[in-house]
Amino acid sequence: MDTLVTIGKAASLTGISAKMIRYYEDIGVLKKASRTEAGYRLYNQTQLQQLGFIRRSRNLGFSMAEIQSLLKFWLDSDRESRQVKQLAQNHLQDINEKILALEKMKTVLQELADKCDGDDNAKCPILEGLAEFSS
Amino acid sequence: MDTLVTIGKAASLTGISAKMIRYYEDIGVLKKASRTEAGYRLYNQTQLQQLGFIRRSRNLGFSMAEIQSLLKFWLDSDRESRQVKQLAQNHLQDINEKILALEKMKTVLQELADKCDGDDNAKCPILEGLAEFSS
DNA sequence: AGTTGACCTTACAACCATGGTAAGGTTTAA
DNA sequence: TTAAACCTTACCATGGTTGTAAGGTCAACT
Numbered sequence: 001m002d003t004l005v006t007i008g009k010a011a012s013l014t015g016i017s018a019k020m021i022r023y024y025e026d027i028g029v030l031k032k033a034s035r036t037e038a039g040y041r042l043y044n045q046t047q048l049q050q051l052g053f054i055r056r057s058r059n060l061g062f063s064m065a066e067i068q069s070l071l072k073f074w075l076d077s078d079r080e081s082r083q084v085k086q087l088a089q090n091h092l093q094d095i096n097e098k099i100l101a102l103e104k105m106k107t108v109l110q111e112l113a114d115k116c117d118g119d120d121n122a123k124c125p126i127l128e129g130l131a132e133f134s135s
Numbered sequence: 136m137d138t139l140v141t142i143g144k145a146a147s148l149t150g151i152s153a154k155m156i157r158y159y160e161d162i163g164v165l166k167k168a169s170r171t172e173a174g175y176r177l178y179n180q181t182q183l184q185q186l187g188f189i190r191r192s193r194n195l196g197f198s199m200a201e202i203q204s205l206l207k208f209w210l211d212s213d214r215e216s217r218q219v220k221q222l223a224q225n226h227l228q229d230i231n232e233k234i235l236a237l238e239k240m241k242t243v244l245q246e247l248a249d250k251c252d253g254d255d256n257a258k259c260p261i262l263e264g265l266a267e268f269s270s
Numbered sequence: 271a272g273t274t275g276a277c278c279t280t281a282c283a284a285c286c287a288t289g290g291t292a293a294g295g296t297t298t299a300a
Numbered sequence: 301t302t303a304a305a306c307c308t309t310a311c312c313a314t315g316g317t318t319g320t321a322a323g324g325t326c327a328a329c330t
Contacts, residue, residue: 006277006278007277007278008276008277008278017317017318018278019317019318019319020316020317020318022279022280023316023317036278036325038278038279038324038325038326039278039279039280039324039325040277040278040279040325040326041278041279049266052266053265053266056264056265056267057265058316059240060240060243060244060265061237061240061244063315063316064315064316070262070265073259073262074262074265074266077257078257079257079259080254080255080256080257081251081252081253081254081255081256081257081258081259081261082253082254082255084251084253084259084261084262085248085251085252085253085259085261086253088244088247088248088251088261089248091244092241092244092245092248095237095240095241095244096241098233098237099234099237099238099241102196102230102233102234102237103234105194105195105196105230106227106230106231106234108195109195109196109223109226109227109230110227112223113220113223113224113227116216116219116220116223117216117220118216118217118219118220118221119215119216119217120215120216120217121215121216122212122213122214122215122216123216124208124214124216124219124220126216126219126220126223127205127208127209127219129191130188130191130192130195130205130209131184131187131188131209132191141306141307142306142307143305143306143307152288152289153307154288154289154290155287155288155289157308157309158287158288171296171307173295173296173297173307173308174295174296174307174308174309175296175297175306175307175308176307176308193287198286198287199286199287
């Protein structure tokens with residue numbers, strides 16, 4: 001017996017807002033949901049699972065395009081784990097690059113902040129650093 | 136003698152695209168530039184310095200709203216370095232939170248990827264992890 | 271039956287910083 | 301004079317999400 005729920009219930013069950021569920025359908029990440037006679041979207045257990053899959057993927061920072069691929073792999077019994085791992089490793093590289101970029105910002109900014117007295121004087125090495133000719 | 140340049144020159148001199156220079160003027164981060172009779176924007180040395188300031192601030196990840204504040208501080212001889220340092224430290228906290236979030240993603244995803252053979256088999260712990268009921 | 275409140279629908283705008291395009295005016299150099 | 305390289309404004313798109321507005325539906329209570 002397929003328990004069907006409307007979008008609000010699906011939202012609270014999966015932690016994805018109704019708004020986003022509609023959006024995912026819109027951009028083709030989710031198949032179009034069935035409807036009641038009045039036009040209300042209905043979701044079954046399988047679709048709720050997919051929403052959970054999407055939420056966990058988003059939590060790991062995957063883009064919607066990547067999640068679309070991941071979902072396809074998940075639903076495709078002929079997939080090769082190589083493909084999935086490749087996608088994951090590309091994303092890991094993205095993450096690493098972002099971390100590196102942030103670490104660089106952090107280092108530079110921390111150095112400037114450390115030099116700044118942070119009192120009621122106007123002299124401010126942070127502003128001086130940002131104003132520097134060099135870079 | 137104030138050397139005046141048009142927007143393309145300002146762009147190549149400061150590393151900020153002409154598009155963005157107009158945008159910064161539009162949102163009020165930069166004062167409106169003076170114009171030639173034909174309506175071309177003109178930039179003097181001071182304005183070029185401000186554009187450099189903006190670029191370096193962007194490189195450190197500051198938002199335009201924050202940069203607007205930083206620029207005001209820079210131009211205000213009555214500022215207190217306390218205010219600037221506070222702004223910088225808030226941003227440093229943002230950066231740290233982003234790094235932490237990314238590190239968490241990285242850890243989880245790396246664990247999943249490590250468990251995945253990445254061969255021509257369909258079995259894939261990455262997909263299994265994303266499909267998990269638990270989270 | 272009627273009303274109320276909680277739900278659902280679509281369609282639109284906004285966010286942020288940036289890039290792109292289009293249609294047109296200006297300047298400079300050949 | 302013409303061509304190239306500039307400039308102008310005014311749009312649209314990105315990505316993922318939220319907000320709002322104007323309306324239809326459903327269930328429960330009076």
